[in-house]
Amino acid sequence: MVETSRLALATAALSAALLAACASTPPPDAELAISNAAVNSALSAGAADAAPDELRTARDKLDRARVQRDSGHNDIALALAREATVDARLAEQKALAARTRKSADDLNRANQALSDEVERKSNN
Amino acid sequence: MKNLSSKLSVVAGAALALALSACSSLQADNPNLMDAHAAYNAAEANPQTHEYASGEMMQARAALDRADRAYNDHDKAQHVDHLAYEAKQHVSIATSVAQRKADEQRVADANAERDRIRLDARTREADQAKMDAEQAQSQAMVAQQQAEAARRDAAAAQANAEDTQARNQALVILLQELNAKQTERGMVVTMGDVLFDTGRAELKPGAMRSIQKLAELMKDDPARNLSVEGFTDSTGSPATNDALSARRAESVRQALIGQGVSGDRVMARGYGEAYPVASNDNAAGRQMNRRVEIVLSDQNGRVAKR
Numbered sequence: 418m419v420e421t422s423r424l425a426l427a428t429a430a431l432s433a434a435l436l437a438a439c440a441s442t443p444p445p446d447a448e449l450a451i452s453n454a455a456v457n458s459a460l461s462a463g464a465a466d467a468a469p470d471e472l473r474t475a476r477d478k479l480d481r482a483r484v485q486r487d488s489g490h491n492d493i494a495l496a497l498a499r500e501a502t503v504d505a506r507l508a509e510q511k512a513l514a515a516r517t518r519k520s521a522d523d524l525n526r527a528n529q530a531l532s533d534e535v536e537r538k539s540n541n
Numbered sequence: 542m543k544n545l546s547s548k549l550s551v552v553a554g555a556a557l558a559l560a561l562s563a564c565s566s567l568q569a570d571n572p573n574l575m576d577a578h579a580a581y582n583a584a585e586a587n588p589q590t591h592e593y594a595s596g597e598m599m600q601a602r603a604a605l606d607r608a609d610r611a612y613n614d615h616d617k618a619q620h621v622d623h624l625a626y627e628a629k630q631h632v633s634i635a636t637s638v639a640q641r642k643a644d645e646q647r648v649a650d651a652n653a654e655r656d657r658i659r660l661d662a663r664t665r666e667a668d669q670a671k672m673d674a675e676q677a678q679s680q681a682m683v684a685q686q687q688a689e690a691a692r693r694d695a696a697a698a699q700a701n702a703e704d705t706q707a708r709n710q711a712l713v714i715l716l717q718e719l720n721a722k723q724t725e726r727g728m729v730v731t732m733g734d735v736l737f738d739t740g741r742a743e744l745k746p747g748a749m750r751s752i753q754k755l756a757e758l759m760k761d762d763p764a765r766n767l768s769v770e771g772f773t774d775s776t777g778s779p780a781t782n783d784a785l786s787a788r789r790a791e792s793v794r795q796a797l798i799g800q801g802v803s804g805d806r807v808m809a810r811g812y813g814e815a816y817p818v819a820s821n822d823n824a825a826g827r828q829m830n831r832r833v834e835i836v837l838s839d840q841n842g843r844v845a846k847r
Contacts (some may be wrong), residue, residue, distance in 0.1 A: 491807035
């Protein structure tokens with residue numbers, strides 16, 4: 418009985434601490450700036466074409482993060498901003514990967530054509 | 542003692558049960574964290590991700606550890622989900638980076654391959670050009686050799702023609718000087734009896750000019766032979782005439798040998814009073830019959846028989 422009451426007390430104290438932590442989270446302005454930069458970087462990498470879903474998700478989360486910050490929900494804003502950042506980085510990497518893949522494919526096709534041409538010439 | 546050990550085993554059993562339930566609850570009650578683990582393990586098992594995106598995989602691992610800690614610390618499900626999501630996105634980033642780097646390697650390989658193909662093409666072209674040039678050169682050389690041979694042949698033919706012409710001309714002049722006559726047996730030079738004393742076979746000095754010219758002709762025309770034939774008129778016995786005509790012919794032959802003509806190219810024979818060229822009834826006719834005829838062979842050294 419005594420044990421139970423002690424546990425309850427500890428839980429209450431922890432909850433209070435957590436709530437206090439929540440309330441004291443500052444507006445994640447730095448995180449938002451990082452996230453915004455990541456989205457812009459993805460855009461310049463061509464993510465609008467190569468990874469439209471990831472880019473849309475990132476922008477959506479960035480917008481929602483700003484709304485949550487403006488409403489004082491800094492914890493939620495921070496989480497959304499961080500997710501928006503990884504989403505944007507994924508979009509950027511997908512765009513870069515797509516571009517590189519296209520280059521490799523194009524070069525290999527060009528090589529095949531070149532090789533065929535050389536073969537034809539030398540057989541003439 | 543027994544009581545304590547039984548208590549301990551109960552506690553241990555409870556701890557084990559708790560651990561097992563924690564383990565199974567990780568799989569069961571947070572599918573997002575479970576997904577993140579599955580994605581991480583799949584990426585970790587891929588050699589390409591290992592090789593090209595080890596840094597990104599470390600970030601993913603760290604994010605996954607944060608999510609696990611939050612889960613084990615019984616953080617709010619929402620927070621665990623958030624961290625699991627971040628971890629999963631980091632895994633995707635790592636996969637994407639590895640893909641790009643593998644493709645960058647393909648680009649580098651393709652560039653190297655293109656250089657190799659071009660070099661190969663240039664090498665083949667150069668080899669072909671060299672082969673063509675060598676062929677052209679050898680053809681030119683053959684043509685030049687043929688032209689040179691043709692020129693030599695033409696020059697030789699001309700020289701031969703000039704030589705033949707010159708020789709023929711010299712021969713014609715000599716034969717004219719020797720007062721040679723064309724007969725059906727060939728060219729015949731006749732030496733009259735004025736070149737011998739009566740009844741004798743020794744040539745007089747006046748005959749020497751003709752002998753020298755004949756020797757010259759024989760030297761110029763090494764393929765020819767001579768037949769020296771002596772004749773008399775019908776005065777005297779045939780035996781004497783035969784002998785005298787033979788000695789006179791031999792006398793001419795010896796004179797020719799004396800001028801350097803090889804003896805085996807000159808045949809001498811006396812015919813006596815046979816084959817007269819004029820009547821023996823008068824002095825003028827008899828003088829014409831007393832003679833030595835020198836018959837030139839054909840180009841092959843043959844003299845037609847009488």
